[in-house]
Amino acid sequence: MWSLIGIPVLVGGLLWKRDPILVVAAAAFATGLGGGLDPLAVLSALGKAFNDARYVSIAFLVLPVVGLAERAGLQARSRELVGRLKALTVGRLLIAYLAIRQLSAAVGMLSLGGQASMVRPLIAPMAESVLALRAGEGDEARRQEVRAQAAAADTVGAFFGEDIFVALGAVLLVQGVLEANGLHTRPATIALWAAPTGLAAFIIHAVRLLRLDARLGRGRPAAAGDAE
Amino acid sequence: MIRIEAAYEVAGVVFAAAAASAALSRQTPRRPAAVFFGLIAVSFLVGDRLGDLGNGVLVLALVLVGAFGGLRGAAAVFRTPAWAVGDQRLGNWIFLPILLIPAVTLAGTFAFGAIRVGGAPLVDPKQATVVALALGAVVALIAAMILIRPPLAAPATEGRRLLEGVGSAAILPQLLAALGAVFTVSGVGRAMQILIGAAIPLDNPFLVVAAFCAGMALFTTVLGNAFAAFPVLVAALGAPVIVHRLGGNPALMGAVGMLSGYCGTLVTPMASFNIIPAALLDLPIGAVIRVQIPTAALVLVFNIALMCAVGFAR
Numbered sequence: 378m379w380s381l382i383g384i385p386v387l388v389g390g391l392l393w394k395r396d397p398i399l400v401v402a403a404a405a406f407a408t409g410l411g412g413g414l415d416p417l418a419v420l421s422a423l424g425k426a427f428n429d430a431r432y433v434s435i436a437f438l439v440l441p442v443v444g445l446a447e448r449a450g451l452q453a454r455s456r457e458l459v460g461r462l463k464a465l466t467v468g469r470l471l472i473a474y475l476a477i478r479q480l481s482a483a484v485g486m487l488s489l490g491g492q493a494s495m496v497r498p499l500i501a502p503m504a505e506s507v508l509a510l511r512a513g514e515g516d517e518a519r520r521q522e523v524r525a526q527a528a529a530a531d532t533v534g535a536f537f538g539e540d541i542f543v544a545l546g547a548v549l550l551v552q553g554v555l556e557a558n559g560l561h562t563r564p565a566t567i568a569l570w571a572a573p574t575g576l577a578a579f580i581i582h583a584v585r586l587l588r589l590d591a592r593l594g595r596g597r598p599a600a601a602g603d604a605e
Numbered sequence: 606m607i608r609i610e611a612a613y614e615v616a617g618v619v620f621a622a623a624a625a626s627a628a629l630s631r632q633t634p635r636r637p638a639a640v641f642f643g644l645i646a647v648s649f650l651v652g653d654r655l656g657d658l659g660n661g662v663l664v665l666a667l668v669l670v671g672a673f674g675g676l677r678g679a680a681a682v683f684r685t686p687a688w689a690v691g692d693q694r695l696g697n698w699i700f701l702p703i704l705l706i707p708a709v710t711l712a713g714t715f716a717f718g719a720i721r722v723g724g725a726p727l728v729d730p731k732q733a734t735v736v737a738l739a740l741g742a743v744v745a746l747i748a749a750m751i752l753i754r755p756p757l758a759a760p761a762t763e764g765r766r767l768l769e770g771v772g773s774a775a776i777l778p779q780l781l782a783a784l785g786a787v788f789t790v791s792g793v794g795r796a797m798q799i800l801i802g803a804a805i806p807l808d809n810p811f812l813v814v815a816a817f818c819a820g821m822a823l824f825t826t827v828l829g830n831a832f833a834a835f836p837v838l839v840a841a842l843g844a845p846v847i848v849h850r851l852g853g854n855p856a857l858m859g860a861v862g863m864l865s866g867y868c869g870t871l872v873t874p875m876a877s878f879n880i881i882p883a884a885l886l887d888l889p890i891g892a893v894i895r896v897q898i899p900t901a902a903l904v905l906v907f908n909i910a911l912m913c914a915v916g917f918a919r
Binding site for chain 2: 378380381383384387388391396397398399401402404405408409411412413414417419420421422423424425426427428429430431432433434435436437438439440441442443444445446447448449450451454458486487489490492493494495496497498499501521522524525526527528529531532533535536537540547548550551552554555557558559560561562563566567568569570571573574575577578581582585
C-alpha cells in the first residue's frame with residue numbers, strides 16, 4: 378500500500394505549484410521507495426523508462442522549420458489568406474480542422490496533424506486572425522481562449538479518431554489487456570464499439586464550437602467598450 | 606533496416622544545434638539552456654549506450670537544471686532578424702515547407718512498406734510513420750532553406766527560440782511516461798485494485814458502469830495516462846464484474862472504457878497532450894484544460910449511457 382504515497386506527492390506538489398518536472402521526479406522516488414525498491418533501483422527504473430519513452434518527444438524535431446517559416450512571414454500570410462474567406466468564423470475553421478484530424482486519425486494517419494507541426498504554425502494563427510477580422514482585436518483573454526480552442530480541436534480529433542482504427546496502439550492495447558484477463562475479442566470489434574463515442578465526441582465538440590462563434594459575435598460591443 | 610533510432614538521431618541533432626546556439630549566444634547568459642538542451646541531445650544520440658543507471662543520472666541532471674536553471678522567459682529578448690524584415694516575396698510558397706511535413710509523412714508511411722532491400726523492408730514497418738515524420742522534417746527544412754535563404758545558422762537559432770519558449774516542460778511528457786513505468790514496478794496498480802474492490806456495490810449495473818467509466822477518467826487524471834489506468838480498472842471492475850458477473854459485452858467494455866480514460870486525459874495537467882500545446886502557444890495550462898472540460902464531461906456521460914443501454918445484451 379505504501380507505493381500509493383507517490384499519488385499524494387504528485388497532487389500536493391501540483392497544487393502547491395512547484396515545478397512539474399521536480400514534482401514528477403519526487404513522486405517517482407516516493408513511489409519506488411514506498412514500493413520497497415532501493416534508491417539506485419528507482420534511479421535505474423526511471424532512467425530505463427525515460428530512454429524507452431524518447432518517441433514521446435520526437436515531435437520537437439519539426440521546430441526549426443516551423444521557426445524559420447514563422448520568421449519569413451508565415452503568420453502574416455495565413456492572416457491574408459483567411460481574410461479572403463468571407464464565410465469563415467473561428468468555430469467553422471476549427472470544426473473543419475476537427476473533422477480532418479478525426480477522419481485522418483480514424484484511418485491511421487495520426488501524425489498528420491499535431492500541436493507542433495499544424496496547430497502552432499497554421500491553425501492557431503489562422504484562428505486568431507479570424508477572431509480579429511470577425512469580432513475585432515479583442516482582449517488577450519479572448520485571444521488566449523481562441524488559441525486554446527485550436528489546441529483542443531487537435532486533441533479531441535486525435536483522441537476520438539484513433540480508437541476507430543484497428544492497427545493503432547490504443548486498440549491493440551485494449552485487446553492485449555482483455556486477453557490478459559481471459560477475455561477473447563477481435564480488434565475490429567473493439568474498433569467498431571469505439572465508433573459511437575467518436576461520433577458523439579465530434580457532435581458535442583462541433584456544437585460547442587458553434588456556440589463559441591455565437592459568444593464571440595455577441596461579445597463585440599463589450600470588447601469595444603472595454604477598449605475606450 | 607532503418608529503425609526509429611534514425612529519427613532519434615535527427616531529433617538529437619536538432620537539440621544539439623539548439624544547445625550550441627544557446628551556448629554561443631551573446632544576448633543573455635544562456636548556460637542552463639545550453640546544458641539542458643545538450644543533455645536531451647545526449648539522450649537522443651547515445652541514450653542506448655548509457656545503461657539504465659547512466660540514463661537515471663541523466664534524468665536527475667535534466668530535472669535539476671530544468672527546475673533550478675531559470676529556463677523559461679528567455680524567448681522574449683528575440684527581435685525580428687534582419688533576414689526576415691519585410692519579407693513578402695514568397696507569397697503562398699511560404700506554406701510549402703510546413704505542408705511538406707504531413708505530405709512526406711503520409712507518402713513515406715505508405716511508400717516505406719513497398720520498398721525492400723535484399724528481401725528485408727528498408728524501414729521497420731512498425732516505426733514507418735515516425736521515420737517518415739523525421740524525413741518530412743528534413744525535407745521541409747531543405748525546402749525552407751532554398752526558398753527563404755536565411756543565414757545558415759538560422760534553423761538552429763529558430764529551433765532554440767521555440768524550444769526556449771517550451772522550457773523545462775519539454776521533458777515533462779517523457780518524464781511522466783517514466784513515472785508510469787515506476788508505478789508498474791512498484792505495484793501501484795494492485796494497491797489501487799484492492800481499494801476499488803472494497804468501495805463499490807457490485808450488483809447494480811448502472812453503479813458499476815458509472816464507477817468503471819468515471820474511475821477510468823479519474824485515474825487517468827491522476828496518472829496522466831489512460832494506458833496506465835486501463836489495466837487497473839479492467840482487472841478491478843471490467844473483467845470480473847461487468848463481463849463475468851453481469852454478462853457485459855467485453856469489446857464494448859474495453860473500447861468505451863479506454864475512451865472514458867481519454868476524457869480524463871483532456872482535463873489533466875499531467876498529460877503531454879495539454880502540456881505541449883500550452884507551452885507552444887504561450888498559454889497557461891489551465892486555459893487549454895478549461896476549454897476541454899465540457900467536451901470531456903459530456904462524452905463521459907454519453908459513454909456511461911451507451912454502456913448501460915447496449916452493453917448488457919441478454
